[in-house]
Amino acid sequence: MALSSVEAIALMSKSVEEMSIKGEEPPLEFIVKDSTFGSIESSLSLVSIPIINISLFSSPSSSHLDPKQVEDELDKLRSALSSAGCFQAIGHGISSSLLDKVREVTKQFFALPMEEKQKYARAVNEGEGYGHDVVVSEKQILDWSYRLALNVFPEDQRRLELWPRNPTHFGEIFHEYGTRIKSVMELLYKAMAKSLKLEEDSFSKQFGERAMMQTRFNYYPPCSRPDQVLGLKPHTDKSGITVLLQDGEVEGLQVFIEDRWVRIPSIPDALLVNLGDQMQIMSNGIFKSPVHRVVTNSEKMRVSVATLSEPEPEREIGPVDCLIDEKRPRLYRNVKNYGAINYECYQQGKIALETVKI
Numbered sequence: 578m579a580l581s582s583v584e585a586i587a588l589m590s591k592s593v594e595e596m597s598i599k600g601e602e603p604p605l606e607f608i609v610k611d612s613t614f615g616s617i618e619s620s621l622s623l624v625s626i627p628i629i630n631i632s633l634f635s636s637p638s639s640s641h642l643d644p645k646q647v648e649d650e651l652d653k654l655r656s657a658l659s660s661a662g663c664f665q666a667i668g669h670g671i672s673s674s675l676l677d678k679v680r681e682v683t684k685q686f687f688a689l690p691m692e693e694k695q696k697y698a699r700a701v702n703e704g705e706g707y708g709h710d711v712v713v714s715e716k717q718i719l720d721w722s723y724r725l726a727l728n729v730f731p732e733d734q735r736r737l738e739l740w741p742r743n744p745t746h747f748g749e750i751f752h753e754y755g756t757r758i759k760s761v762m763e764l765l766y767k768a769m770a771k772s773l774k775l776e777e778d779s780f781s782k783q784f785g786e787r788a789m790m791q792t793r794f795n796y797y798p799p800c801s802r803p804d805q806v807l808g809l810k811p812h813t814d815k816s817g818i819t820v821l822l823q824d825g826e827v828e829g830l831q832v833f834i835e836d837r838w839v840r841i842p843s844i845p846d847a848l849l850v851n852l853g854d855q856m857q858i859m860s861n862g863i864f865k866s867p868v869h870r871v872v873t874n875s876e877k878m879r880v881s882v883a884t885l886s887e888p889e890p891e892r893e894i895g896p897v898d899c900l901i902d903e904k905r906p907r908l909y910r911n912v913k914n915y916g917a918i919n920y921e922c923y924q925q926g927k928i929a930l931e932t933v934k935i
């Protein structure tokens with residue numbers, strides 16, 4: 578059962594930021610105990626995830642490109658998404674200076690005094706604004722992080738009162754970044770369909786005209802016990818796809834591939850593309866939504882900017898017809914509002930994708 582806001586606040590009476598600054602031992606609620614995915618310090622796999630040049634997928638430039646090269650990159654895309662479920666995208670056309678500005682305003686916002694950040698605080702039971710993870714159970718292991726969540730599209734869903742006015746350029750830079758990421762997402766839906774020999778709008782039409790895009794700015798303060806505390810617990814994303822801008826210097830993201838944790842290096846100009854649960858459903862399980870987590874660092878803080886795309890909540894989504902046949906029967910039922918299903922399951926400690934399986 579969800580805790581009342583008063584109980585939730587009592588559990589978080591000491592802020593992660595305060596404990597981080599004082600170098601205090603994290604309290605018990607943050608200590609990761611036995612986990613299905615191994616201990617925090619379990620050895621890392623040496624596998625590396627692919628780097629894909631997505632400029633090869635854009636129509637105007639691909640017309641004067643070698644078709645064989647495009648075909649090979651599409652094969653690489655299909656193979657990456659059906660094994661690791663993620664890849665590093667280069668050739669996305671977003672300038673390094675814009676990426677650096679996004680990282681910079683993110684760091685500037687989180688460096689503001691707590692009272693200033695609280696002006697954008699998330700209200701209880703709301704998905705947008707600044708805060709820590711919602712506490713839903715006393716057994717919940719807490720994450721050593723804060724985040725600012727903002728809706729970017731549809732544009733009329735923006736709650737501008739929650740967009741930081743400090744630093745002053747935050748809104749302008751974020752609008753530009755969000756608009757560029759939306760185009761990258763649209764290019765990726767088409768390329769993902771083409772890589773499976775489907776009509777190119779097979780996925781995008783399921784997202785609808787009013788597909789949603791939300792950005793989560795994540796902030797992980799230094800933690801004195803990186804061996805026992807996680808910045809973000811193992812999870813899969815509820816999205817269709819997630820595009821992640823990593824911190825330019827500090828790593829922390831790990832993806833669970835073939836029973837081992839794989840470290841995701843931070844390549845300054847690359848965007849990490851992570852497949853979400855809803856694309857796993859639409860691809861009838863061919864593409865995989867990977868379990869991932871964020872580890873903490875005893876000396877350095879880390880930021881990341883994760884943008885999640887989702888179909889219109891009231892729209893029914895399901896496996897694309899052409900991906901269902903005798904060899905690959907339908908794995909998932911059609912669903913609406915998967916975001917809510919995912920959230921409810923998270924509260925109950927259930928795996929959301931399992932509940933929509935046939």
Ligand SMILES: O=C(O)CCC(=O)C(=O)O
Nearest residue numbers: 793795814830871881883
């Ligand atoms: O901080 C990261 O690298 C990952 C963030 C993430 O997984 C999320 O926001 O869902």
Ligand SMILES: [Fe+2]
Nearest residue numbers: 812813814869
């Ligand atoms: Fe995630």
